Amino acid sequence: MITLYHAPRSRASRFIFLLEELGAPYELKEVSIRRGDGSGALDTANPHPHGKVPVIRDGETVVYESAAIALYLTDKFPQHGIGPLVGDATRGAYLTWLAYYAGVMEPAWMSAFMKWDVRRGTAGWVKTDEVMELVKATLSKQPFLLGEKFSAADVLVATTFKLFMGSPILAKTDLLEAYVNRVASRPAYARAQDIEAKAGHG
Ligand SMILES: N[C@@H](CCC(=O)N[C@@H](CS)C(=O)NCC(=O)O)C(=O)O
Numbered sequence: 501m502i503t504l505y506h507a508p509r510s511r512a513s514r515f516i517f518l519l520e521e522l523g524a525p526y527e528l529k530e531v532s533i534r535r536g537d538g539s540g541a542l543d544t545a546n547p548h549p550h551g552k553v554p555v556i557r558d559g560e561t562v563v564y565e566s567a568a569i570a571l572y573l574t575d576k577f578p579q580h581g582i583g584p585l586v587g588d589a590t591r592g593a594y595l596t597w598l599a600y601y602a603g604v605m606e607p608a609w610m611s612a613f614m615k616w617d618v619r620r621g622t623a624g625w626v627k628t629d630e631v632m633e634l635v636k637a638t639l640s641k642q643p644f645l646l647g648e649k650f651s652a653a654d655v656l657v658a659t660t661f662k663l664f665m666g667s668p669i670l671a672k673t674d675l676l677e678a679y680v681n682r683v684a685s686r687p688a689y690a691r692a693q694d695i696e697a698k699a700g701h702g
Contacts (some may be wrong), residue, residue, distance in 0.1 A: 520688035583653075
């Protein structure tokens with residue numbers, strides 16, 4: 501049984517979606533987190549070293565950081581093919597998109613949001629327009645990041661786009677909207693929304 505430490509309106513929500521996709525046995529453990537507006541408190545029940553979510557516990561094993569959690573879960577629950585395994589031709593692309601999400605996409609959007617200047621050659625990431633050129637080039641030739649098959653990389657990336665699309669830091673385009681809709685129209689996404697709503701967070 502996987503425990504997902506969860507707080508509403510956070511990066512933990514998309515892991516309900518992923519766990520539903522995987523058909524994995526899991527339970528939610530609601531914890532409070534410190535919010536950007538000053539509300540919320542550090543929760544001592546949360547095993548994350550910085551009090552953040554998402555975190556999962558699998559027996560004695562604790563995993564945090566969205567990309568690591570995604571990889572751990574898709575390796576552990578391979579039945580529905582939501583993440584290519586070692587030996588699969590798309591494993592390299594999968595690892596690349598997970599790491600790119602954490603190491604380039606998140607800092608790119610955060611630096612745009614915070615209006616930090618990103619200097620090529622010094623920061624380890626690029627500006628959002630360069631990120632979006634890659635996303636556009638990828639999704640113009642295939643429905644999902646890895647090709648024809650949906651994966652946990654799409655869970656991370658498309659749910660982030662869903663949140664920010666149309667805001668000053670992420671322009672809405674037909675291509676992006678179609679991708680987000682393709683991912684959000686999956687039955688597991690709807691189930692995850694219901695589960696959050698029933699937990700009182702809808
Ligand atoms: N890099 C982490 C980010 C996790 C994160 O910052 N989560 C936010 C909620 S979306 C949080 O827990 N904030 C509370 C805090 O920073 O104390 C990941 O992708 O898992």
